[in-house]
Structure formats: structure tokens, C-alpha cells
Amino acid sequence: MTFFDDMKTSFADVPRNDGEISTLEFLEASESLVKLFDLLGSSAFSVVQSDMSGNINKVSAKFLSDPVNCGTLQKLILTEVKEGGKKTATQGLLWLTRGLQFTAVAMRKCIDNQDWELSKCFEKSYGETLTKYHSMLVRPVFKLAMKACPYRKDFFAKLGDDLAKVNEQLQAWVSSLESVVKEIMDFFESGNYGKGL
Template identity: 85%
Template structure:
């Protein structure tokens, strides 16, 4: 049994009706991703987890308020824009996707650079993804968390006993995550839906 076997939904399993991302399964996959940081065994990562959980809740609240018209992420965004109020879920989704992009980028570095420790993977990913969106007050908090990464070998032991299976599942999981994030971010760019958020 591995960490990935225990996931309710993985990013590669998310249905895509008419090329759109199913909201319910996206939320389930995102909740599973947040649990990855539990394996890091450091309270320093709680800032990352809390940020992601807060954004998951914003999207989930909107979805639960109208599951039929918000059954895909794209419809959820368009509905919130049409309602012409505060775009709480859209903002939450944008920030959640930035966090997912950061995680995908870090884990891709981990896969591609087997001699790198996790702290190096996450520090480089942070500088390439989230740092441009964070204020001078927030950056040191996140940078401290990156330094609190466990040793690579310690994390992989927690991911599962069968290292070959873990590596195979990690590759599939990251590829699925990268694909989903790419679709969502391209949708945000297509209509400039993230403007002002």
C-alpha cells in the first residue's frame, strides 16, 4: 500500500466532460494533495496546507451552493462572473491552482533530479512560481517552510514500501496534476478571469 493508493481521487482520474474539469473530483484530488504535506512531518508546512485548505473551502462552498451549474470549474468561474458580485471562489481557485502549480513543479524537479534533496526542489519551485505573487512579509514564511522539507529518502519511505511502485505512481500523479493545472490556468488566461484577484 502506498500514499497514492489511499487517495480517493487522483488528478489523472478527474473526469473532463466536454474538455472541462469536473469540480467535485478536482476538490477531492486537491484535498488528497494537501495530505502529502502531512508526510513532511514539519509544522512549518502548515502555512502551505492552511493556504490550500482555505482556497479549497472557497471553491467547495460555491460548488455546494449550486452543484448543477458549478459542476465544472470553468462553469463555476463563468457563473461567478455572471453574478457580478465578489469572486470568492474564482479567487480561491486561482490561488489554489498557483499552489498546485508550485507543488507540481517541486515534485517534477524531485523526479527529474534524483540527487537533489527536497528542500532544493521546493526552494527552486517557490522562486519560479509563488514568490512573484507573495509580499515581502509572506516570502520569508514560505522560504522557512521550504527549508523544513524532510530528507528525500525519509519522504519516499513514508510514500510506500515498494520504491518502484512509488516512483511509477508519483510520475503518473505529477503528470496528471501538471495537465489539470495547465488546463485551468489557460482558461483563466483565455478570458483574463484572474484580473484583480
């Protein structure tokens, strides 16, 4: 049994029809991803987890209030745009996607650079993704979390006993995560939906 076998929903299982991403399964896959930070075993990552969980809750609340018009992430954004006012779920989705991108880039670096420790993978990822959105007050908190990463071999042992299976599942999961993140980011850019959020 691996960490990936235990997920309720993997990003590989999120339905995507006609370029639209199913909200419910996306939220389930995101919740499963947040549990990955438990394996990193450092309370320093609690800030990352709580940030992502808070954003999942914002998107979830909107979805549950109007599942028909918010059945896909794209429809959810367009519904909030049409309603005017505060775009709480859209903002939550934007920040959640940034967190997912940070995780995807870190895990891709981990796959592509087998001699790198996790702390290096996460530090490089942070520099390429989230740091530009964070204030001078937030950056040190995240940088502290990166330094608190466990050793690579210890982390992989927590993912599962069968290393070949873990590596295969990790590769598929990261590829699906990257694809979902790109689709969401492209949609945000297509209508400038993230402006001011």
C-alpha cells in the same frame, strides 16, 4: 500500500470532458494533495496546508450552493462572472491552482533530479511559481518551510515501501496534476478571469 493507493481521488481520476474539469473530483484530488504536506513532517508547511485548504473550502462552498451551474471549474468561474459582485470561489480557485502548480513543479524537479534533496526542489519551485505573488512579509514564511523539508530518502519511505511502485505512481500523479493545472491556468488567461484577484 502507498500514499497514492490511499488517496480518495487522484488527479489522474478527475473527469475532464470537452476541456472542462469536474469540480467535485477536482476538489477531492486537491484535498488528497494537501495530505502530502503531512508527510513532509514540518509544522512550517502548515501555512501552505491551511492556505490550500481555505481555498478548497471557498470553491467547495460555491459548488455546493449551485452544483448544476458549478459542475465544472470552468462553469463555476463563468457563473461567478455572470453573477457579478465578489468572485470568492474564482479567487479561491486561482490561488489553489497556484498552490497546486507549486507542488507539481517541486515534485517534477524531484523526479527529474534524483540527486536533489527535497528542500532544493521546493526552493526552486517556489522561485518559479509562488514568489512573484507573495509580499515581502509572506516570502520568508514560505522560505522557512522549504528549508524544513525532510531528507529525500525519508520522504520517499513515507510514500510507501515499494519504491518502484511509488516512483511509477508519483510519475503518473504529477503528469496528471501538471495537465490539470495547465488547463485551469489556460482558462483563466483565456478570459482574463484572474484580473484583480
